[in-house]
Every structure is written in C-alpha cells, then in structure tokens.
Amino acid sequence: MIENIFDTHAHYDDVRFNEDRDELIRSLPNKGVSGVINIGCTLPRSQKSVDLANKYDFFYAAVGIHPSDVEGLPADYINRIKTMAQNEKVIAIGEIGLDYYYDGYDKELQIKIFKEQLELAREINLPVVIHSREATGDMMEILREYRPKGVMHCYSGSAQTAREIIKLGMYISFTGVITFNNARRAVESCEVIPMDRLLLETDAPYMAPTPFRGQRCDSSMIVEIAKKVGEIKGIPAQEVADICAENAKLLFGID
Ligand SMILES: [Zn+2]
Ligand SMILES: [Zn+2]
Structure with missing residues (x-):
C-alpha cells in the first residue's frame, strides 16, 4: 500500500459527498491518506472548507473565489476571505484564477477579482492555489507581474509554459487527467518539472484517474496518479508520494 498521501486539492464539501461524507473522510487515513487540503470556490464553500478543516485533524483549508463564481460578490468579499483566513488551518488562498472555457464569462471581472485576491494573499503572506483554463496568455502576464508563491493546479498547459511557471518559483500539480490515454501534454509537462x-x-469529486475514470473521485485514488508520475520519472510510486507530501508541507507551511 502507498502511504503518506497528501492530496493538495479536493472539494469534500461538494454535494456528491452528502450521502457518506463523514464515513468516507474517516476511512481515508486507513487508505494511506495523511493530509487533504479542501479548496474553496465561493464564500459559503470557503466557510465549509474551514469547517471541515476544524473537524478533521488531517484536513486543511484554502479560501477564495473561483473564476467561474465571480459574479454577484458582496462588496466586502475580500474582508470576508481575510477573516476566514485568520483560522490557523487556512493555509492558502484558492482556488483563484481565470477560466475562459464556458461561454458568457466576464473576462474583466475575472481579472479584477483574481488580482484582488493575489494582493490579499501577498498582504497576509499565504500561498495561492491557481486555476487556469483556456486563459494561458492573460494568466502568464499576471503571474509575471505578481510572482505569487503557490501552485498551478490541474495543470493542462504545454511543457514550455510549465518551464516558465517553474522559473517564476511556483509549483505545479497534476490530477487524474495525467493517467488518461490522451494525456500526452500532461506527460510531456511532467517530464520537465523537477521533482521538488x-x-x-x-x-x-472530479477527475478520477484511470481505472476509476467517470466515477466519483476521492483522495485514496491519488495512488494511481503517484504511479503514473513514478513511471514518467522512473522512481517508485511511494517515493513520488513522499517527495510530493514534503513539497506540499513546505509550500503550505505545514509541520
Ligand atoms: Zn478545484
Ligand atoms: Zn480548478
């Protein structure tokens, strides 16, 4: 069994866990999971992340507004995030970023909210969890300007962009997508990213790796991602899990 699994990005507040949330979360340590960061998307869901982190020892929280949820925010939303971030189990601002995938998005508003949250993260000295979809040009421009400490999550870009993100001092994380048959770009990017x-x-609950593709995903399935990264890097899956857990603790300031 692979141990010391640190899942840096999960949404256990999602309705798809309503039936068995407690039972499932309590079973995770027996499946080798030693840490989980529950990621916020909206103000209420950020609060739910904090609640989960308060309830379970091995859970931590990120709080922030997802680019697809930027419309209709209250004027004091930054202060509300700041207040939530005072909880000692809040270890990042996220997920924040840009998402131009669905029609009808408000680009200017997304950029404004993203920048405001980057500024908050800098002010309170927390790393950021960044979501970027179909927005590489604008994203890289903003990252070059702000140079945040943090991670580019669910990475789907090119190896060349990965190199630049690494040069800016950031981390990159992969989901189950890297195990898919058509994940050539993710594999090529993984090859150029240093293990540290x-x-x-x-x-x-999204992005379940092969052979669970299409099912509800949970943190124990990360084993399949560790195996795939191990194959790409030529090292055992346990070593991948150990190194990535150390990286997560270092970035997010967890002892
Ligand atoms: Zn997410
Ligand atoms: Zn995301």
Missing part, C-alpha cells in the same frame, strides 16, 4: 516542484491532487 511537483504536487499531487485529486480535485475530488
């Missing part, structure tokens, strides 16, 4: 900048994540 890699993180593992599930993005549960």
Whole structure:
C-alpha cells in the first residue's frame, strides 16, 4: 500500500459527498491518506472548507473565489476571505484564477477579482492555489507581474509554459487527467518539472484517474496518479508520494 498521501486539492464539501461524507473522510487515513487540503470556490464553500478543516485533524483549508463564481460578490468579499483566513488551518488562498472555457464569462471581472485576491494573499503572506483554463496568455502576464508563491493546479498547459511557471518559483500539480490515454501534454509537462516542484491532487469529486475514470473521485485514488508520475520519472510510486507530501508541507507551511 502507498502511504503518506497528501492530496493538495479536493472539494469534500461538494454535494456528491452528502450521502457518506463523514464515513468516507474517516476511512481515508486507513487508505494511506495523511493530509487533504479542501479548496474553496465561493464564500459559503470557503466557510465549509474551514469547517471541515476544524473537524478533521488531517484536513486543511484554502479560501477564495473561483473564476467561474465571480459574479454577484458582496462588496466586502475580500474582508470576508481575510477573516476566514485568520483560522490557523487556512493555509492558502484558492482556488483563484481565470477560466475562459464556458461561454458568457466576464473576462474583466475575472481579472479584477483574481488580482484582488493575489494582493490579499501577498498582504497576509499565504500561498495561492491557481486555476487556469483556456486563459494561458492573460494568466502568464499576471503571474509575471505578481510572482505569487503557490501552485498551478490541474495543470493542462504545454511543457514550455510549465518551464516558465517553474522559473517564476511556483509549483505545479497534476490530477487524474495525467493517467488518461490522451494525456500526452500532461506527460510531456511532467517530464520537465523537477521533482521538488511537483504536487499531487485529486480535485475530488472530479477527475478520477484511470481505472476509476467517470466515477466519483476521492483522495485514496491519488495512488494511481503517484504511479503514473513514478513511471514518467522512473522512481517508485511511494517515493513520488513522499517527495510530493514534503513539497506540499513546505509550500503550505505545514509541520
Ligand atoms: Zn480548478
Ligand atoms: Zn478545484
């Protein structure tokens, strides 16, 4: 069994866990999971992340506004995130970023909210968890300007962009997508990322790795991602899990 699994990105507040959330979370340590960061997307879901982190020892929280949820925010939303971030189990601002995938998005608003949260993260000295979809040009421009400490999650870009993100001092994490048959780009990117900048994540309940593709994902499935990264890097899956857990603790300031 692979141990010391640190899942740096999951959404256990999602409705898909309503039936068995407690039971499932309590079973995770027996499956080798030693740490989970529950990631916020909206104000209420950020609060739920904090609640989960308060409830379970091995859970931590990120709080922030996802780029797809930037509309209709209250004027004092930054202060509300700041207040939540005072909890000692809040270890990052996220997930924040840009998402131009779905029609009808408000680009200017996404950029404004992203920048405001980057500024907050800098002010309170927390790393950021960044979401970027179909927005590489704008994203890289903003990252070059702000140079945040943090991770680019669910990485789907090119190896060349990965190199630049690493040069900016950031980490990159992969979900189950890297195990898919058509994941050539993710594999090529993984090849150029040094082991000390890699993180593992599930993005549960989404992105279940092969052979669980299409099912509800949970943190124990990260084993399949560790195996795949191990294959790419030519090292055992346990070593991948150990190194990535250390990387996560270093980035997020967890002892
Ligand atoms: Zn995301
Ligand atoms: Zn996510």
